[in-house]
Amino acid sequence: MRGSVSxxxxxSAQVQAASSLRHSIPEECKGRVTVELVKKEASSLxxxxxxxxxxxxxxxxxxxxxxxxxxxxDELCIGDLLRAVNGIRLSRLQHDEIVSLLGNVGKRAVLDxxxxxxxxxxxxxxxxxxxxxxQKEVNSFGFILRGGFHPDSCKSRPLVIVLxxxxxxxxxxxxxxxxDRLVGVDGACVQAFxxxxxxxxxxCCGHESQLLVEYDCCNPGTLRSESVPMTVELVETAGASxxxxxxxxxxxxxxxxVIIENVRAGSAADxxxxxxxxxxxxxxxxxxxxxxxxxxxxxxxxxxxxxxRLLVMPNGEMTPESYELGIGKFFFITFTQTL
Numbered sequence: 500m501r502g503s504v505s506x507x508x509x510x511s512a513q514v515q516a517a518s519s520l521r522h523s524i525p526e527e528c529k530g531r532v533t534v535e536l537v538k539k540e541a542s543s544l545x546x547x548x549x550x551x552x553x554x555x556x557x558x559x560x561x562x563x564x565x566x567x568x569x570x571x572x573d574e575l576c577i578g579d580l581l582r583a584v585n586g587i588r589l590s591r592l593q594h595d596e597i598v599s600l601l602g603n604v605g606k607r608a609v610l611d612x613x614x615x616x617x618x619x620x621x622x623x624x625x626x627x628x629x630x631x632x633x634q635k636e637v638n639s640f641g642f643i644l645r646g647g648f649h650p651d652s653c654k655s656r657p658l659v660i661v662l663x664x665x666x667x668x669x670x671x672x673x674x675x676x677x678x679d680r681l682v683g684v685d686g687a688c689v690q691a692f693x694x695x696x697x698x699x700x701x702x703c704c705g706h707e708s709q710l711l712v713e714y715d716c717c718n719p720g721t722l723r724s725e726s727v728p729m730t731v732e733l734v735e736t737a738g739a740s741x742x743x744x745x746x747x748x749x750x751x752x753x754x755x756x757v758i759i760e761n762v763r764a765g766s767a768a769d770x771x772x773x774x775x776x777x778x779x780x781x782x783x784x785x786x787x788x789x790x791x792x793x794x795x796x797x798x799x800x801x802x803x804x805x806x807x808r809l810l811v812m813p814n815g816e817m818t819p820e821s822y823e824l825g826i827g828k829f830f831f832i833t834f835t836q837t838l
Contacts, residue, residue, distance in 0.1 A: 527653050530645060531582075532694050534574045534610045544601060544608060545569045548581060551594030557581075558589045558597050573639040574698065576614065576662055583611035617645050617659040624715035625772060628682070629765040631675060633668045634707045641667020644681060647694035657713070658682075658689060658697055673740070674765040675712060683711030714765055717772035723813050728781055731773045731809045741800065741807070742766020745780065747793045756780075757788050757796045759811075777814030784808050 536544055545567015550556040558581045563570040581589055584600050585608060592600070601608070633640045641664045646656030657680040660669075669675045681697065682690050685708050689697045701708075722729065733741055742763035748756050757780040762768045782788060783799035784807060800807060 528616050530614045530616045530647075530649075530654065530656075530694070532574070532612050532614065532698070534572065534612050536568050536572055536608045536610065538568045538606060538608075540606055542568070544604070546575065546601070548594075548597060548601065551589075551597050552591050553593040558592075558594075570664070571637050571639065573641060573643050573662075573664055573667070575610075575612065576643055576645075578615070580613040581610055582613055585609050614645060616654065616656050617661060619656065620715065623718060625718050626713055627716055627764065627769075629674060629679075629712050629714060631669075631672060631710045631712060631765075632707060633672055633710060636668050638702060639667070640701065640708070640710070641669040641671075642675060644694060644697065647697060648691050649693065658692070658694065660712075676714065676765075676770070678715065680713040681710060682713050683709075685709055712765075714770065716770050719772045723773060723775075728810055728812045729773065731771060731811055733767045733771060733807050733809065735767055735805050735807070740766065742768040743774065745793060745796055755792075757791075757793055774809075774811065775814055779812040779814070780809060781812055782810035 538544060545564035546560055546569040547562035547564075548558050549561040550558040560569075560575055560577050560579045560581065563575060563577060569575050581597070583589060584597075585604060587600060589597055589600075642660045643662040643664075644658050645661045646659045649655045660675060660677055660679045660681065663669050663675060663677060682688065684697070684700055685704055687700070689700065692700070735741055740763075743759050743766070744761040744763075746758050746760040748758045759768075759774060759776055759778045759780060761776050762774050768774045780788060780796060783796060784803055786799055787810075788796055
């Protein structure tokens with residue numbers, strides 16, 4: 500959609516896009532939300548702004564101080580436009596006047612925020628759901644949502660996670676990704692909620708909550724062949740595991756192999772769309788596993804860094820020919836290791 504920011508974009512790309520559009524955001528791409536920040540009397544909000552009437556642009560959030568009130572609220576993003584502060588409209592105020600206003604708001608600042616709506620999914624993916632248990636920290640789960648229901652159907656969006664705060668509860672748990680959609684909170688469906696309604700629900704729910712999230716997996720289409728090895732590259736998110744459990748398997752002909760026993764829902768291995776339980780792992784970053792055991796496979800994966808390239812034989816139906824390709828029905832599992 501013209502002028503919108505994809506939730507899959509990196510934070511720096513989102514900032515650049517938001518900044519370039521701060522003069523004039525297309526109407527169909529505008530979202531609005533009210534953000535309330537509460538601080539101690541002598542402390543600051545922990546945000547910096549650019550723009551103002553004398554700068555020929557609207558005021559926008561140019562920085563959020565890590566650990567500050569604004570950052571830990573998990574409701575503001577760099578690039579958001581500020582329309583008003585405590586009911587005072589900013590469109591005619593100069594930059595220094597806006598800075599002074601934000602510095603003298605007292606304990607409570609109510610911000611009228613305008614943001615770029617997340618783009619709609621492209622549809623060329625497989626959608627799955629995942630239940631995640633998170634515990635609050637300073638009344639937040641550590642992610643920022645955008646979108647939600649709007650009376651104007653052109654502005655309605657799923658409730659999209661656009662940022663996961665480093666070190667926060669969601670980041671430490673490791674399952675959520677930018678672009679995931681929140682669809683349920685403690686058993687309540689929130690797909691028809693506005694952004695402000697779901698933010699209010701998240702604030703008043705318990706210290707620990709069960710969140711139901713939609714996420715996208717790549718559609719492998721015809722890329723998975725039952726008779727041809729495939730190369731799969733996984734990109735590991737910092738602090739998260741690849742999401743595969745490995746086991747050793749003995750085939751009918753006495754051959755041993757390293758098998759993917761399980762693919763964890765929501766993990767990098769799951770989201771790539773190419774891996775299944777029962778697939779045989781043939782090589783890691785070009786190192787063959789034909790004469791290697793499970794321990795060596797685990798060592799190679801652990802030392803692979805942020806990116807790892809796997810050579811995998813898809814698990815197919817049992818046929819005599821499949822033995823020649825290294826696939827067969829296994830009879831016992833000797834050991835299992837989760838990565």
